[in-house]
Amino acid sequence: MEDFIYFFSFQDPNVLMVVVGISLLSISAAMVGTFTFLDKKALIGDAISHAVLPGVCLAFMLSGNKNPYWIVSGAFITGALSTYIISWVSNYTKLKEDTVIAAVLSIFFGLGIVIMTQLQQTGNAALSGLDHFIFGNAISIVRKDLLVYGILALTIILVILFFYKEFKVMVFNRSYAQSIGLPVKRLEFLFNSLMVLAVVTGIQAIGVVLMAALLITPAAAAKFWTDRLDRMLIIAVVFSLISGIVGAYISFVLPHMPTGPWVVIVLSLIAFLSFFFSVKKGVLTKWIAKRNYQRKIHSDHILKALFGAWEKDKQGLKTENIFNIFPGKNFKTQYSINKLNKKGYITENQSIIQLTESGLTEAKRIVRLHRLWELYMTEYMNIAPDHVHDSAEKLEHIITPELESKLDKNLNFPKADPHHSIIPRDPKKP
Amino acid sequence: MSFDPNAFIIIVTGSMIAISCGLLGVFLMLRKMAMTGDAISHAVLPGIVLAFMISGSRHGLTMVIGAGLVGIIATVFIEYLSNKVKLQSDASIGITFTSLFAIGIILITFLANKIDLDQDCVLYGEIAYVPIDLWISGSGQILGPRVTYLSLINLILVSLFIYLFFKELKISTFDKEFAASIGLSTVGVNYGLMGMVSYTTVSSFEAVGAILVVALLVVPPATAYLWSKDLNKLIKITIALGIIVSIAGYYLAFALNSSIAGAMASVAGFIFFASVILQRKQLPLIKKKLSGLKTAEANTP
Numbered sequence: 049m050e051d052f053i054y055f056f057s058f059q060d061p062n063v064l065m066v067v068v069g070i071s072l073l074s075i076s077a078a079m080v081g082t083f084t085f086l087d088k089k090a091l092i093g094d095a096i097s098h099a100v101l102p103g104v105c106l107a108f109m110l111s112g113n114k115n116p117y118w119i120v121s122g123a124f125i126t127g128a129l130s131t132y133i134i135s136w137v138s139n140y141t142k143l144k145e146d147t148v149i150a151a152v153l154s155i156f157f158g159l160g161i162v163i164m165t166q167l168q169q170t171g172n173a174a175l176s177g178l179d180h181f182i183f184g185n186a187i188s189i190v191r192k193d194l195l196v197y198g199i200l201a202l203t204i205i206l207v208i209l210f211f212y213k214e215f216k217v218m219v220f221n222r223s224y225a226q227s228i229g230l231p232v233k234r235l236e237f238l239f240n241s242l243m244v245l246a247v248v249t250g251i252q253a254i255g256v257v258l259m260a261a262l263l264i265t266p267a268a269a270a271k272f273w274t275d276r277l278d279r280m281l282i283i284a285v286v287f288s289l290i291s292g293i294v295g296a297y298i299s300f301v302l303p304h305m306p307t308g309p310w311v312v313i314v315l316s317l318i319a320f321l322s323f324f325f326s327v328k329k330g331v332l333t334k335w336i337a338k339r340n341y342q343r344k345i346h347s348d349h350i351l352k353a354l355f356g357a358w359e360k361d362k363q364g365l366k367t368e369n370i371f372n373i374f375p376g377k378n379f380k381t382q383y384s385i386n387k388l389n390k391k392g393y394i395t396e397n398q399s400i401i402q403l404t405e406s407g408l409t410e411a412k413r414i415v416r417l418h419r420l421w422e423l424y425m426t427e428y429m430n431i432a433p434d435h436v437h438d439s440a441e442k443l444e445h446i447i448t449p450e451l452e453s454k455l456d457k458n459l460n461f462p463k464a465d466p467h468h469s470i471i472p473r474d475p476k477k478p
Numbered sequence: 479m480s481f482d483p484n485a486f487i488i489i490v491t492g493s494m495i496a497i498s499c500g501l502l503g504v505f506l507m508l509r510k511m512a513m514t515g516d517a518i519s520h521a522v523l524p525g526i527v528l529a530f531m532i533s534g535s536r537h538g539l540t541m542v543i544g545a546g547l548v549g550i551i552a553t554v555f556i557e558y559l560s561n562k563v564k565l566q567s568d569a570s571i572g573i574t575f576t577s578l579f580a581i582g583i584i585l586i587t588f589l590a591n592k593i594d595l596d597q598d599c600v601l602y603g604e605i606a607y608v609p610i611d612l613w614i615s616g617s618g619q620i621l622g623p624r625v626t627y628l629s630l631i632n633l634i635l636v637s638l639f640i641y642l643f644f645k646e647l648k649i650s651t652f653d654k655e656f657a658a659s660i661g662l663s664t665v666g667v668n669y670g671l672m673g674m675v676s677y678t679t680v681s682s683f684e685a686v687g688a689i690l691v692v693a694l695l696v697v698p699p700a701t702a703y704l705w706s707k708d709l710n711k712l713i714k715i716t717i718a719l720g721i722i723v724s725i726a727g728y729y730l731a732f733a734l735n736s737s738i739a740g741a742m743a744s745v746a747g748f749i750f751f752a753s754v755i756l757q758r759k760q761l762p763l764i765k766k767k768l769s770g771l772k773t774a775e776a777n778t779p
Contacts, residue, residue, distance in 0.1 A: 257520070
């Protein structure tokens with residue numbers, strides 16, 4: 049708890065610096081990542097983050113120290129080279145893009161490791177923090193580095209805001225962008241550079257291996273909350289900020305713990321929560337909707353069975369008969385019967401189930417839709433009467449009142465369906 | 479150059495690993511799953527660490543089972559995210575492997591004092607230690623380098639897998655609908671392949687590291703694909719490349735005094751880019767020759 053207050057009161061200027069730094073980089077990565085995600089280029093970010101390693105190592109080799117300017121330049125050069133090579137090789141050979149990405153990624157990383165092992169033999173003490181570039185440790189960033197990375201992150205954010213509209217058109221409709229005269233090639237180049245810069249900014253805090261997550265995950269999570277680009281950007285930024293700061297806090301409390309993995313863990317947690325519980329598209333939300341729909345279908349079928357009995361002038365059906373219609377689904381049937389009872393559609397008396405007034409209206413409505421649709425299929429689609437039942441069975445639950453009146457009108461208010469059953473009508477309505 | 483038994487052991491081990499990876503990589507590439515292979519080789523990390531923790535050693539079956547299980551879980555996860563959650567497939571791959579890899583790194587850091595496994599070893603591996611890491615039997619008899627045995631077993635298993643299921647792999651790779659229609663379990667073939675990839679990653683990870691496995695999985699098959707489209711030739715070229723890469727990689731590393739696995743990846747990359755350039759340069763040349771032949775044919779009465 050003490051640590052918590054100490055960290056989040058920002059009384060330590062070093063802590064404040066780390067938090068500002070990681071916030072800027074989380075924001076820039078999430079913004080770039082949102083566009084890469086929508087452009088379906090998520091894995092190119094992964095390739096870039098591996099490909100900066102040889103650049104970082106070469107910069108060490110040439111400069112002999114951890115000068116951030118050299119490192120950023122080195123990383124930028126090899127990172128950009130990798131995106132160029134990927135598009136070049138996948139355009140001019142028959143190889144698929146994912147193969148090319150995987151190949152380029154591993155080749156660059158291999159090269160990086162060769163150079164790194166070379167460096168380690170020189171025994172230069174200044175190189176001791178080299179592994180921070182692989183696993184990332186935000187706490188290891190010093191003031192001098194922070195200035196460079198902070199400015200870079202700010203630049204990325206500003207450029208994206210400035211070219212927001214252009215990037216939006218480019219990502220969603222490339223051919224439209226071309227047709228309205230946008231310089232798509234140049235925009236693409238600019239965007240790729242931003243992507244490389246975002247990776248370069250993040251490597252020291254997050255590490256090369258996990259940097260890809262900071263590009264992909266916030267956008268993927270945000271996509272589950274909204275379909276609008278502006279909101280998606282904001283949500284992605286918020287998710288990314290939270291994980292960045294929590295990650296930094298954890299590596300502050302546990303001193304030997306690299307920051308990168310924790311940022312990624314928090315981020316993945318947020319993403320999975322979004323996948324399951326988002327109001328719009330979450331797996332759980334969809335599952336509940338599907339279950340409710342299936343329950344509606346089931347109780348519709350019970351009403352239809354009762355209506356069948358009513359048509360034959362029977363006084364309802366025995367409860368066990370209803371259970372027998374749906375073999376093996378006793379639990380579900382009991383649930384539907386309770387529900388229908390609650391709604392006042394049926395009454396259960398001495399194990400005989402009868403339709404109430406409102407139940408009869410509802411049952412008529414469903415049967416009417418079923419028979420209208422059957423008739424429509426035979427009249428307009430020329431489908432044989434014995435083939436239309438299944439389709440009607442599906443559509444009776446979803447035909448809207450507007451569609452119903454349209455069907456009625458087009459079929460000239462028919463009296464009977466193709467099987468010569470009477471189409472039940474509501475006496476209250478004409 | 480005089481015969482150096484250590485060099486010989488390293489090259490043979492490297493070749494066997496490269497061949498096992500390449501054989502699986504051919505199918506990964508043709509199924510457009512190159513990045514899934516990449517994802518699995520990152521994702522098995524927590525499985526490896528947990529197995530280390532449970533069994534307390536790098537030797538033995540626990541590690542293979544642990545990594546195999548996590549590899550399969552990763553595959554299931556990727557499929558689930560893209561099919562059920564409806565996330566685009568590249569993002570599914572990215573999220574799955576980064577989160578599993580992060581869990582692995584955190585586990586390693588927590589257990590740093592308890593197990594003989596560090597972050598560097600996860601990433602690079604060290605094939606140079608192969609000749610000194612000997613397998614000693616219960617009675618104290620030295621039977622030879624342990625990793626070499628492991629990679630030999632791996633190679634045999636991978637070859638057997640490909641040999642026994644060649645027809646299934648081929649059909650489900652090239653015509654998924656047809657495979658399903660003749661009652662072939664494409665899902666089963668998929669998990670089988672992914673299981674083999676996980677297993678291969680584990681058994682080669684001490685030697686070449688988690689990330690460089692990807693280089694051996696993808697680069698030789700991709701290079702071979704530039705030279706041939708015929709599946710049998712593809713496999714043969716991939717095997718040849720695996721051997722070339724190990725030999726040249728070893729001597730490059732020897733000359734530079736650097737990581738052998740990294741050097742192998744670099745050599746593989748060099749051959750790959752050389753092939754790309756040759757392909758591009760060759761195409762216009764061949765076209766020129768062909769048009770020259772045609773005009774010559776037209777001119778002869």
